[in-house]
Amino acid sequence: MRENGKAKALTVTAALLVFVVFAAGILSVLLSGAGVYQRLTRRGSLSYANRTAAQYLATRVRQSEAAPLTGEFGGGDALVLSQTIGTDEYLTRIYCYDGWLRELFTPAGGQFAPEDGEKILPLAALEIEAGQNLLTFRLRQEGGPETVLSLMPRLREGARP
C-alpha cells in the first residue's frame, strides 16, 4: 500500500516536472522571439532614419542653385543654401535643433529663431565640415552610430559660386 503511494507520488512529481519544462520552453521561445523582434525593429528604424536624413541632405545639396555654404544656427552647424526669387534673395537653413533635423526658408537678412524651422526628421546631432570641394556631414540618431556622408557639390551651368 505504502509502495503504491510512493509510486503515485513519483508519477505526479514527474508529471509536474515535465509540465515545468514545457512551460519554461514556451516562455523561452516567446522571449527570444520578442527579443529578436525588438532588435530587428530598432535596427530597422535607426537605419531608416540615418539613410533618409543622409539622402535628404544629399538631395538638398544637389538641388541647390548656388554653392552650398555652412554656418551656425540654433547652437549648431547649419547648411545654408541661397536662392534668388525675382530680385529678392532667400536662404534655406538646414540644421539640427531640439532632436529634429529642421529646415527654415526665410528672406536673407531676416531674424528668425531656430524653433521656427519646419521639423523634417528626428536627429540627435549634425556636424558639417566644409573642405576644399567637399562637404562632410556627420549625423547621429539617439542611441545610434554616427553616419558620415561626404559630398562634392556640383554647380549647374550659370550657377553662382
Added chain:
Amino acid sequence: MKSRVSLALTELCIMLLVLAFAAALCLRVFLWADETARQNTARDAALIHMQSVAELLKVTGSPEAVATQMSGAQRSGHWYIPAETYEIRMLPAEASGEALGSVYLEAVYQDTVLISFPVSWQEVAP
C-alpha cells in the same frame, strides 16, 4: 487514478516533444531574421559609405588618398576601408574613354558582397 496520472505524463511528454520541434524551427527562423536584419543594416550603412568614397574619389582622384583619409589600408593589390560590420574594397578597374581613373567599389559583409558598382572620375574640379 494511477492510469490517469500516467496518461497525463504521456500527454505532457508528447507535447514536450512537439514543443521542442516547434522551438527548434522558431529559433532557426529567429536566427535567420536576426542575421538578415544585420545584413540589411550593414547594406544601408555601406551604401552611404560607398557614396562618400565615390565622392572622395572624384575630389582626390586617387584610391590611395581616399583610403588614407578614411583609415584604410592596402591588401593584395587593392585598397580597402574597414567599417564596424563590413569593409569597402576599391578594386582596380581599367579607365575607359575620357575617364582619368576607375575603380570597382564593393561592400563586403562576412565574405558576402552586399553591393558593387564601378566608379570613374574625370578631371578634378578646380
